[in-house]
Amino acid sequence: MLSVFMPIAASTEAVHTDHIYFALLALSGAIILLVAVLILIFSIRYRRGSKAERGAMPAVMSKQFEIGWTSATLFLALFIFWWVSSTQLSTLVPPGNALEIHVVAKQWMWKTQHSNGAREINELHVPLDTPVRLVMTSEDVIHSFFVPAFRMKKDVLPGRYTETWFRPTKLGTFHLFCAEYCGSEHSRMIGRIVVMQKDAYAQWLAAQPQSDGLAKTGEAIFRARGCSGCHSEASTVHAPDLNGLYGRKVQLADGRTVTADEAYLRDSMLMPRRDVVAGFEPIMPSYAGILGDGDIVSLTAYIRSLSAKKKDRP
Ligand code: HEC
Ligand SMILES: [Cu+2]
Structure with missing residues (x-):
């Protein structure tokens, strides 16, 4: 219907x-x-000439009644706000x-x-x-x-x-x-x-x-943004090898061990000081405000693809 x-x-x-x-x-x-x-x-009822009562308000229209319907509508409006915004936020x-x-x-x-x-x-x-x-x-x-x-x-x-x-x-x-x-x-x-x-x-x-997939786009960004300057095999900077990183456990300098999932990769780019890898200096610059969400998505796909390639290798 x-x-x-x-x-x-x-x-x-x-x-x-x-x-x-x-x-x-x-x-x-x-x-x-x-x-x-x-x-x-x-x-x-109140048309001209009718005999209806036109004096003071009847007693039911009391203060309590006013307060009652005003707060009832207020709560109804708040409920609608909560309902719509929780649906929209999802x-x-x-x-x-x-x-x-x-x-x-x-x-x-x-x-x-x-x-x-x-x-x-x-x-x-x-x-x-x-x-x-x-x-x-x-x-x-x-x-x-x-x-x-x-x-x-x-x-x-x-x-x-x-x-x-x-x-x-x-x-x-x-x-x-x-x-x-x-x-x-x-x-x-x-x-x-x-x-x-x-x-x-x-x-x-x-x-x-x-x-060209996301990973390919990510690879281009990896070079354009200078990541490869530190993270490539040929680099003279002491930085971790990202091959096979995705999904692996990473030992951090502060003793914690974390799994390199999407959130970890994202944090590594935006807040490199938070999870410093054990055995490395915290020299990686933060890319917050430099990389857009789409760039991070592509870079993550690229880093993920490095894991896939590793697995394929004989
Ligand atoms: C100045 C050199 C330098 C540059 C440029 C750089 N990194 Fe790093 N990166 C490091 C170092 C050193 C570490 C290890 C210390 C740490 O975790 O902060 C690291 C850690 C990481 C890690 C965590 C590695 C692991 O084994 O857990 C990821 C992921 C990463 N970098 C990605 C990137 C990406 C993507 C870019 C470009 C947007 C980039 N890096 C640019 C030096 C660099
Ligand atoms: Cu259009």
């Missing part, structure tokens, strides 16, 4: 958003109805196991890239029931990634990375629109999201021509 009025709801977020939407609609409807009915009753924090997809918008197309490097234009294939995290940026002007079936809209900005995520709950093909006016062909900046069964997605992904 609802699908007559609303686009199909094809993600967990869409269902939550619709609950809020219909609850607010029902609440506003009830208030409008109450006010309209009271207006009607009063305008009949879109900011993707689950840790989310599939990562890079999106680049430009006049006038969407370019998407999967973690193995497979690229698509104006299309995005994703597996069912899997959290998908989008890391997005623009090559020119502001665009906005809008998928009505997921109730998802996020601006895509030049020179900055924005992130969002969704968990598709229905198989099928869904519209992707640009929701920020971005030039003469804005209205034609349309794509589609194809939600597939997990195994069908795996097959589809394996069949795509490989191209």
